Every structure is written in structure tokens, then in C-alpha cells.
Amino acid sequence: MSNLSRRGALRLTGGIALIGTFALAGCGRSGDTAATATAEPVDTSPATGTLNVWAAQGDADVLDKVIKPFKAANPDLDVKFTLIPNAEYYTKLQSAIAAGKGPDVAQFFPESQAQFLDPSILQAVPDGLVDPDSFFKSLWDAGVVKDVAYTVPWYAYTYALVYRSDLAKKAGVKAPATWDEMVPFFKALQGAGAGHGLGTDNGWDIFNGQDVAMYAWQAGGSLLSSAGEWTLDTPAMVDAIKYNASFFTSGAADTSTPTFLDAQPYFVAGKTATMITGPWVVGQLDTAAKKDGWTASHVATAPLPAGASGSVSFSAGGSWGVLADSGNSDASWKLVRYLAKPNTQVAQYKAYSSLPAVISAWDDPAIADQPLLDAFLTQLKNTRAFPQVSTWQQVATRLGKEMEAVAKGTETAAKAASNVQAYAESVGTGAK
Incomplete structure (x- = not known):
């Protein structure tokens, strides 16, 4: 891939x-x-x-x-x-x-x-x-x-957790199974020598928006109602935005780096210790490390930690x-x-x-x-499809921008959810 x-x-x-x-x-x-x-x-x-x-x-x-x-x-x-x-x-x-x-x-x-x-x-x-x-x-x-x-x-x-198994072993921790275990896991990896526990792709765009949508599902939320109406200003979405922001406000992740092309070099170098990413990474880390067998001895994977409604990712x-x-x-x-x-x-x-x-x-x-x-x-067996409406990309992009403000402490999660809901309603769903 x-x-x-x-x-x-x-x-x-x-x-x-x-x-x-x-x-x-x-x-x-x-x-x-x-x-x-x-x-x-x-x-x-x-x-x-x-x-x-x-x-x-x-x-x-x-x-x-x-x-x-x-x-x-x-x-x-x-x-x-x-x-x-x-x-x-x-x-x-x-x-x-x-x-x-x-x-x-x-x-x-x-x-x-x-x-x-x-x-x-x-x-x-x-x-x-x-x-x-x-x-x-x-x-x-x-x-x-x-x-x-x-x-x-x-x-x-789909996305799962890819992490430095060598640092986890050194820290004496296992992959997090729940939201509550996520930041402590990142912090433990930092204590074992990583610069940051999590390497995020900070484009603050559609991809970050999709991440939060995934967390909203994990919190028990939906993005569209059964009647086809946007349901983004909900307690589940607020929880999802707060959860994502906690990675940054805790110091486990940096709001500036890495960007997409930096993610793997940072991970290999130990500047970051975890990625929430797709399976293509598994086959590319040896190349990034310039060493055959590096991945097998340094990397492990795990399903995404579960929120109140379980471990859900997107397909x-x-x-x-x-x-x-x-x-x-x-x-x-x-x-x-x-x-x-x-x-x-x-x-x-x-x-x-x-x-x-x-x-x-x-x-x-x-x-x-x-x-x-x-x-x-395991994760593909527990996934959902993004809304099959023509404006989803626009809404996800706006969600990514709102996430940035919350992660940097200039906006509350509740305000971000409200803003995204208002924007989604303004663009509609593209349905006749």
C-alpha cells in the first residue's frame, strides 16, 4: 500500500x-x-x-x-x-x-x-x-x-495503534486498551526516552477531522441521524474533541510536528513513539530505518483504545x-x-x-x-463508513480546523462542536 x-x-x-x-x-x-x-x-x-x-x-x-x-x-x-x-x-x-x-x-x-x-x-x-x-x-x-x-x-x-515495542518494554507498559490509559501510555514511552509519546499528522485538515469523527464513534456518537441530519454538536463529539486535545495539552504530542512526511523518520529516530495510522506503515519502516529487520525488533501494533462505546475505527x-x-x-x-x-x-x-x-x-x-x-x-472488523454524503469532506476539513484551536487552547471543545454543527448545517448534505 x-x-x-x-x-x-x-x-x-x-x-x-x-x-x-x-x-x-x-x-x-x-x-x-x-x-x-x-x-x-x-x-x-x-x-x-x-x-x-x-x-x-x-x-x-x-x-x-x-x-x-x-x-x-x-x-x-x-x-x-x-x-x-x-x-x-x-x-x-x-x-x-x-x-x-x-x-x-x-x-x-x-x-x-x-x-x-x-x-x-x-x-x-x-x-x-x-x-x-x-x-x-x-x-x-x-x-x-x-x-x-x-x-x-x-x-x-483502517487505523490502528503502531508503537515502539522496545520503548514500551523498557517502560514496562502494555498497549492501552481504553481512553483513560492512552496519555499515561504516551508519557511512559517518553519516560523511556521518546521525545514525544505520540506523533500526530498536524495538517489540521480533513484527516484530523476524520480522526475526531472516529473518536466520536468510540464515545457513542454518530455523525448523521437516521433522518440524514448532522449530529455533531453532541456530548459524544465534545468528548471526542477533548480526548484528542488531551494528547497535546498533556505534552504527549506536539501541535507543530511531525507533519505527514516526517511521521516515519520521527518514529524511527525516537522523536515520537506512537502513530495512529494505517497498515502501509508496517512495510515501510525498515526503509525509513535503513535496516532490514528493524521493524520486527522495534515495533508492535494494537487495536485503537476503546471509548465509552468501544474501539471503533473507519474503513x-x-x-x-x-x-x-x-x-x-x-x-x-x-x-x-x-x-x-x-x-x-x-x-x-x-x-x-x-x-x-x-x-x-x-x-x-x-x-x-x-x-x-x-x-x-481486528480493527477492520469493527469499523464504520464515513457519511455517504457529498459534503462530508468539507465538514471533516472544518472539524480539523476546529480541532487545532482546541488543541492549542484557544477554543473549548463545546464551542468547536457548536461551530462544526453550524457549518455542517450551512453546507447541508448535498441530498435532493
Whole structure:
């Protein structure tokens, strides 16, 4: 998984809601009812014709290699990939769709695909194409609107705790299991020699806002009501903002550093001792340390500490959808079905370290034999999807800015929650 998965794949979402290319009909999932599809089932005959596939650069870079068996089994099909830089991907995709020149199949990001989940843009996932229960639930839910699924999960990630196990051993402490244990854990690692117990990515933007949203879930809150109204000015959100601020006001984290690109070097150097981050970090720390085996002897992972309502994180990753005006729907869905197979997702992991969205694929020894990934699997089983509304990115960005003021002591958590609620109500949800 790319080290830009957070500020790469997600970075492109920041201005999406401002583009205004699409108006969605009723964004927001209604309950937990299983999604239904309206398309005809897809048979097992060979796919033929030409298939145009668009994806963002990164995890999709290895697709041509990963689908070699699919191409061999479908010799009369010509698959053409167009890989677009992350920062430009959604903008170009939106423009192409609006002009009627979109691809047959397009990659999406479950955490930021809401504006595309509409029958005028995407086809419904055909009946029986895949088993919804084979995926992490929140990833499947992220592609569902009004009980219709529009996307199929491809790869997955979430956040967990990554910490310096050598410093924890020296301090005689175990990974924190609850909110109350978090700051004392950070302080213990500082006492063992770390400059700061926690290294945070201080952009004070959408990513920090998403962190607090995650904490609000842990505190028992929600971001949207069942009626689709913003619920951000709540005791749970206030608790979440206070919890996040405590990392800084306690001195466990610095409000200025590290920034995104500094996070791993700081961690390796001992300037920080903990990260709340995604699984891609596990495969990159040896490089940052310039020493093979450094990670195995210095790092451990754990699920996120539980708030009043448990340990909840968010789900993110990649997904696939077929455009409503695709000229080759049959081949499109056959490719999507192939990409959702456990063996294919294991092949994708081996080629690019993209962790599977299909739960059973995690049983493959290539993944199961890596203990540092265990915490991420545990956490992925307890995740939620961010609100499937087109203005979520704007609201999360505002939440990140409000967090900064609270962390620096210039605003109360209650005021921040009130400000975010007022802002969210002003931009609405983008639903008709």
C-alpha cells in the first residue's frame, strides 16, 4: 500500500464537494437492510470486446500484472488501463462522465465516493455477482444507497495503534486498551526516552477531522441521524474533541510536528513513539530505518483504545464501479467479479501490499503470517463508513480546523462542536 494512501488517495477528496458536477438523489444509507441490485445476473461465459478501466495511480499500478490470469481466460477481451495521478483523478473522472466520455469501469475510494452513488452515474451491482457478507461490512456499506449497491470493495485499510515495542518494554507498559490509559501510555514511552509519546499528522485538515469523527464513534456518537441530519454538536463529539486535545495539552504530542512526511523518520529516530495510522506503515519502516529487520525488533501494533462505546475505527481503501453508460457492461462486471475474488486480492497484496477487502483472503499465509497486521484485521472488523454524503469532506476539513484551536487552547471543545454543527448545517448534505 502506498505511503500516500492517506495524503494521496484521500488528498484528492478535499475539493470534490466544491466541484458540483453531480447532484445526488438521497445520499445516505437507509438502515442495515441488505443491498439489492436491479441488473441481470452475470454469467460465466468468456468476456469479449474492449474494456476501458480508469484508476488512480498507486495500488492500481500493478493491475495489468494481477489480472494476467483473467486476460488469459478471456483472450477475446482487450483491457485498456488509464492510470491518473491521485490529485487529478476524481476531477478528471467527473469531467469525463459529465461529457459522456467516461470509462467502462472506474476505481473509487469508499471513504469519498458518495457523489458517484447514483443510478445516473453507476450501474447497480448485479444480483449474485459477489457475496456482500464476504467483505468487511463497513466497506460494503460505503457503496450502498437506499439498499442498492453501486460499488464492490477491492482493497482495505483502517487505523490502528503502531508503537515502539522496545520503548514500551523498557517502560514496562502494555498497549492501552481504553481512553483513560492512552496519555499515561504516551508519557511512559517518553519516560523511556521518546521525545514525544505520540506523533500526530498536524495538517489540521480533513484527516484530523476524520480522526475526531472516529473518536466520536468510540464515545457513542454518530455523525448523521437516521433522518440524514448532522449530529455533531453532541456530548459524544465534545468528548471526542477533548480526548484528542488531551494528547497535546498533556505534552504527549506536539501541535507543530511531525507533519505527514516526517511521521516515519520521527518514529524511527525516537522523536515520537506512537502513530495512529494505517497498515502501509508496517512495510515501510525498515526503509525509513535503513535496516532490514528493524521493524520486527522495534515495533508492535494494537487495536485503537476503546471509548465509552468501544474501539471503533473507519474503513477506507479502494472499490470498483461500472459506469451507467458503459458500452461493455458484461465484461465490466466480469472484471469486477474477478478483482473481488480472494485469490485475486491476495495476488494484489503480493504485488503492492494492498490489504484485501475480502475477509477470507486474510487467511492466506502471505498475510496471516505477519503478526503486525493482526491488529488491523481486528480493527477492520469493527469499523464504520464515513457519511455517504457529498459534503462530508468539507465538514471533516472544518472539524480539523476546529480541532487545532482546541488543541492549542484557544477554543473549548463545546464551542468547536457548536461551530462544526453550524457549518455542517450551512453546507447541508448535498441530498435532493
